[in-house]
Each structure stands twice: as structure tokens, then as C-alpha cells.
Amino acid sequence: MALFRRRRSADSTSAVTAFWDAWPTARDALANAVETDQPAPSEVSEEVSELVRKIHPDLDWEVGRAPSRPSGGLDDLDLSMDADPSKLLEQLAAMDDPSKLTEGPVYAMTLRPGTSEEARVQAERWARSAPEDDQWAFLPVRRADHEKLSSTVTWDDHELDLSHVSVSMRVNQAAGRIEVGVYHPDNMFLSEETRQGVAEHVTLLALGEDDMVRWIGKVAPLDEAPLDPLPPTSMPAVVRQMVDLLGGPGGWAGFEGRVPIQGGLEFRIRHPLTRRDYPALSLYVHVVVPYTHLDEDRLPAEESLSALTELEERLTVLLGDNGALFARQTTGGRRQYHYYLDPDSGVLPEFEAALTDWPEGEVRLRTHLDPQWSQFNAIRRPYLRKLDG
Secondary structure: OOOOOEOOOOOOOHHHHHHHHHHHHHHHHHHHHHHHOOOOOHHHHHHHHHHHHHHOOOOEEEEEEOOOOEOOOHHHOOOOOOOOHHHHHHHHHHHOOHHHEOOOOOEEEEEEOOOOHHHHHHHHHHHHOOEOOOOEEEEOOOOOOHHHHHOEEEEOOEEEEHHHOEEEEEEEOOOOEEEEEEEOHHHHHOOHHHHHHHHHHHHHHHHHHHHHHHHEEEEEEOOOOOOOOEOHHHHHHHHHHHHHHOOOOOOEEEEEEEEOOOEEEEEEEEOOOOHHHOOOOOEEEEEEEEOOOEOOOOOEOHHHHHHHHHHHHHHHHHHHHHEEEEEEEEEOOEEEEEEEEOOOOOOHHHHHHOOOOOOOOOOEEEEEEOOOOHHHHHHHHHHHHHHHO
16 A cells, blocks of 8 residues: 555645645654654654644644544444344444454544634545555544543643543533533642633543534533532533434424415425534535426425435435535425535536436536535524524
């Protein structure tokens, strides 16, 4: 395998390209820093910092050991009703067995976009254009790290055992966010700034940057232990439960109605949806597909409905993680699709080609770059009250 073979794109930013051009001269020094648990040489660190800031000024970076991963993940489990329970238990046990870990990268370089959505988009683009390097993993955001929640951290000259941390969590329905309180027995000896830093650090380790930005509205240190204390490692599961109360992540919402003259209306949209859910998707694609088999409300009758469903499924498979359908509106003999694609993936020509043989009329398509999702926000704005109500 060519160590530095790169998935290039004509649309890649010059700053990202400059980073990967410089990577071969920095990688060994950074690997040595991880192995020796020492800072990288100042000239290397300064060069990498400058290259990262040019990608986006809000980005930070770090290097460390690559996250280990088991040979099978949750997606490999057979969770059907007729699954063999004994086989399922064996699969779960294998996921916890260190001997079952697959070989993978030794080191990881991670970009840190923090709360900046623009930085997160650029970090994703950086990671997607990374070289194929069997020694390194390239992560666009800091992931959760539960191992460190049982370790000792030194913070402003205070040594803190994070295994003594407990947390409280509650949903703020009005804000649609989750509030977290973090307690450590040594909080009484720490300054307010240090306590706040430790609380945010614990939350970051428990959830990772993306979920912390998605769902956490407030993090605060606690003076006293919570009445119903939770271990920090339970936070992802609790967040999932609480998010369900807020409408559920990455789901679909919709409604039906009537439009004068045109007839029935069906509208479906991803909701709730945040910029963190699809950070690489910034090319807006509007597709209008006519259909000829109509029911009495001018909505697609069975034959056209089957054809439209098959088309959507084919497009979903074609796009993979390079694009997604965000909204769909059907009325008066036309179905409008609102997609976002990764402009650097090269998938757009294939996407267009998949629409050319539609048998029920001429398909219309238009595209433009929309990294802020302005078009999607304009589409959903009139319906937000209905969607949240």
C-alpha cells in the first residue's frame, strides 16, 4: 500500500492541501512524542499549529494513542427476534475481550473544533482528505474517552482522581437542551475557574465534542454531591434517553394537508437536525421528480409511489456517507427532494446519472454550495412550530 496515497479533490481547500503536503515531515516526530509521552519538538509543534490555524483559526489539535476497536461492533450484532441468544452473548463477550481487538492505527491526530460549527466543517474536510496511513488515524473531533474518566488528572497544580466524580443531569425543555452538574469531593479546595474547567473536561470525556455541542446547554460544578448521583460513564445512555424526550436524534417528522388547486400535500423533513450531524455535507441539491400515476388528491398512486420509493432507495445506497436527503415535499404531480452532498466526494455526476432514466417525465436538478445550510433552514422555518408542537 502506498503510505501517502491521498484521496484528492479539485475542490479541496489550499490550507488542507498544504497540511497534507507537510504531513510526511511531521509524522515521525509526532509519533515519537506519543511513544515517549513528551511534547513534540517546538519547531514541529509550531509548524503543525500554524498549518491547522490556516485550515480554520478556531481549530486546535492533539496527538495520542489511536482508539482501540473490537473486531465486531454493534452494527454486526444480530438483534432480530429469532436470533440465537447464546450466539449474541458470545458476540457481546468478544467485544469486551482485548484479545479480539483488530489491528489498526497506532497513533491518532485529532482536530479540536470546540463549539465552532465552521471549524467542525473544515475539520471533517481535513479528515476526509487524509492520506492512507496504516500507523495513524485522523479524527476531525475529539471522541469520548471513558478510560480517562478513571484516571488522575493534574489541573492547575491540583491532582484529581476522576473516578470520584459524580454528575447530575436534567432536561431544560424550554431550551431543548440538557444541563449537567459535575461534583468532585475536592471542589471545595478549587477555584471557580478550575472547577468549571474540570466539569467541562469530564463532560467532554464522557460525551465527546459533537454530542456535547449537540445536546448540552450548560455545564456547572457542584458544591455538594447530587441527590441522585450518576457516574460520568453513564452520561451517553442518559443523554440518549433525554434526547428522546426532546424529539429524538436524526429522525423524521412530517405532516399532511391540502394546497388550493394542487390538491393533497405531504411533507417530510429530518428533525431535529444539527450541523454536527452531517459536517461534510455542504452542496445543496434540489431535485424535482414528476409522477404520472395520481390518486384523487393528485398524490402518487401505487405504481408511481413504488417507483419513487425505489428511486429514493437507489439514491441512498449510491450516496452512502457522501450525501443525505434532508426534506421531501409531494403535491400536484411533483415530488421535490432536498439533498445535501459532500462536494469533495465526486459523487454528484453519479447522482445526476441515476436520475436520467426516470420514465415518468423530465427530472429537474439544481445545485449550489451552501455550507451554512441556509436553504434547508429556509425550508424548515415555516414548519418549526408544527414540528415542535
